[in-house]
Amino acid sequence: MNRKTLVLPAVIGLLAPVLAACGGSDSGDKGGDAIAVGTTDRFIASKAVPAPFDPAYAYDAGSWNVLRQTVQTLMAMPRSGSGDPVPEAAESCIFTDSGSERYVCKLRKDLQFADGDPVTAADVKYSIDRVRAIKSSSMSYGLLSTIDTIETQGDREVVFHLNTPDATFPYKLATPTAGIVNPDDYAKNKLRDGFEVDGSGPYTMKAEVDGKTVVKTVFTKNPHYKGQLKPKNDKVELVSFAGADAMGEALEKGDVDMMTRTMSPEQIKKYSTTPPENINLVEMPGMEIRYLGFTTTADSVRTKAVRQAMAQLVDRGELASSVYGTTAEPLYSLVPAGITGHQNSFFNKYGDPDRAKAAATLSGADITTPVKLTLHYTSDHYGSATKKEFEVLQKQLNASGLFDVDIKGDIWDTYRAAQLKGKYDVYGMGWFPDFPDADNFLAPFLDKDNFLASPYANGRIRGDLIPAERREADRLTAAKSLQQIQNTVADDVPVLPLWQGKQYVAARDDITGVEWALSSSSVLQLWELSRGVSG
Structure with a gap:
């Protein structure tokens, strides 16, 4: 699978069997060491951006991609990034009226945060009401503007009453803005400053910081996770670079295994025509x-x-x-x-x-x-x-x-x-x-x-x-x-x-699941990656 550009069509699943055969299987991370992924996304805590990873504040692709690994949502987008949302923290979600104004979700049984605390319907209500109440300067709360009130019925059922019909509401519940947080970790009326993140998603997260800038984000598989995802690795490190050139050098030296956004046009051309040995470029919708x-x-x-x-x-x-x-x-x-x-x-x-x-x-x-x-x-x-x-x-x-x-x-x-x-x-x-x-x-x-x-x-x-x-x-x-x-x-x-x-990912050829690393909606799906056999 060396020295080639893979062009992935919208019907990406058609290529999955071929790609899996080239680099390994879905049997999990065979290497045991963390998979390192490069990015030029920079996460800086400042007076202007006090809470880069708080679901009530975060509203850019980079910070959302951190939250998607760690903070669970009721719904999630399918693996491809297109189509209708599917239940994630929820067992089921459905409009119960013909006018798309009453939406009911039932949580999975025995759902837990990464620290072992139970996730309840009250936590879901708290999390979403918190975003609506804080109304952060990022304007992310606008995604939830069609909610009128939220009620809970027992520990597992959440009922959303909308102030206007909204057929797109299930999609909004799949965004990190609607992420479920533990009230013990997130104050009701105040942003959680800095880089700590806690949730019930597929990974726990620890940020390595230099001053007020994140240099590496370490994701470790959450043993308490219950959802529709099936993580294929135990640990992934998201390494931040100051620019695309430095990120590319790290990939070619083997310091990182894959790089995502944002590659330069020059890099994309190079990896399309004369890629370094053992590095593949994947183009996707x-x-x-x-x-x-x-x-x-x-x-x-x-x-x-x-x-x-x-x-x-x-x-x-x-x-x-x-x-x-x-x-x-x-x-x-x-x-x-x-x-x-x-x-x-x-x-x-x-x-x-x-x-x-x-x-x-x-x-x-x-x-x-x-x-x-x-x-x-x-x-x-x-x-x-x-x-x-x-x-x-x-x-x-x-x-x-x-x-x-x-x-x-x-x-x-x-x-x-x-x-x-x-x-x-x-x-x-x-x-x-x-x-x-x-x-x-x-x-x-x-x-x-x-x-x-x-x-x-x-x-x-x-x-x-x-x-x-x-x-x-x-x-x-x-x-x-x-x-x-x-x-x-x-x-x-x-x-x-x-x-x-278009979107591009470059990776060393012993990394499998690269074709799923970015969905068509630009969701970074680190749980799809594993270490296979170079060939």
């Missing part, structure tokens, strides 16, 4: 998107015509190909291609890049050109190519003569805090879905209590279209409302979609 966000009350972009002119000028094709090569594709909606309800609304409205049309848009709104803007980006959160991406955007906009653009990068912990406070007029962000449904590419940016803390508020989207699509258990039926939302976004441009990306 992904739903990652990148976009520009706007503080629509800021003077520089308050007028819709400015945002529309930018949408008219940005050349997504050049941006994706020149920076990311074959690893990214142009995106013309917040909803990526492949998701039910996707529509190319931005292309339908603006077509190919056109300076004359952009100039006419600005002139029609009496906007003096060139429009001065600063595009902000995070220098350390989405990979080393982000700076180059913003240099390309700067060049495209400035070449039109209609804009005078500067760019500025900041590290993630200060960047995210500043963005939430509205300090950036225009800023770049990425999105890894909470769950694989079009609602999760729209509501988090457009609804009340949204992920961006955006001042943009469209009454029809919030009052009519989002509630309408959430009423439909059949997501094909919901597509009409979803597409109307996308068309409105293309017209108002509170966000500007740029590209959607």
Whole structure:
């Protein structure tokens, strides 16, 4: 299985038998030593980010991937990352009415936290009510906004009463925001600062810290775990690197066994064409998107015509190909291609890049050109190519003569805090879905209590279209409302979609289960990995 790139289709299970035959079996970790996995995700505790691993605060792909190993949820996404959620801490969950407003879950029998304490329905209620009460600055509590009240019936039954129909609610219970925590470890009205995590998931976790930065996260198999997962190893170490180059060097030296996000485009090209001996690159479906966000009350972009002119000028094709090569594709909606309800609304409205049309848009709104803007980006959160991406955007906009653009990068912990406070007029962000449904590419940016803390508020989207699509258990039926939302976004441009990306994992060839290491929803599934036989 040396020296090859494996391309995994959406129906990933078709390849599993072949891959298993190449590197070992599902019989567990034969080597006995921990499997080391590299990542460029950086976890820093600071005044701006006090509780990176608290389910009431965490709301980025990196911290969620730590929580998914340790903190159990009532529901979980299937192994592939697509399809309907399946029971996890729950034995069963079901809507008990025809209007998707009453959802009942029954816990598994004899469920325990890792310390041996029983997990009860009261703990579930406490955990979710805690997130809703704390209302952290990360805005993660918005995922639970359709809950009205929670009641318990005995030790094992939890009843969710929703304030509006929400067919996507089972997906939300599969997110770490709905993670179950022990009241003994997590105060009711206060975040748990630092890096300690306790739960009932497949692993316990211990963070190795240098100053206020995590350098390694050690996951050890939880003997009390009861759920639908079947961990294939006893210990995994998630090692944080300052950049993709250092992570790649560690893989090639054998200091780590696998590396995940975020590999650089150069590494992906190298491992696709001339990989080092005993290292394989796995390509898999992904739903990652990148976009520009706007503080629509800021003077520089308050007028819709400015945002529309930018949408008219940005050349997504050049941006994706020149920076990311074959690893990214142009995106013309917040909803990526492949998701039910996707529509190319931005292309339908603006077509190919056109300076004359952009100039006419600005002139029609009496906007003096060139429009001065600063595009902000995070220098350390989405990979080393982000700076180059913003240099390309700067060049495209400035070449039109209609804009005078500067760019500025900041590290993630200060960047995210500043963005939430509205300090950036225009800023770049990425999105890894909470769950694989079009609602999760729209509501988090457009609804009340949204992920961006955006001042943009469209009454029809919030009052009519989002509630309408959430009423439909059949997501094909919901597509009409979803597409109307996308068309409105293309017209108002509170966000500007740029590209959607594929996912890649590189691993040494004695590691098995690599094809399942990342689901299509970007869930890091460390429990799938084991050490097999190099071949």
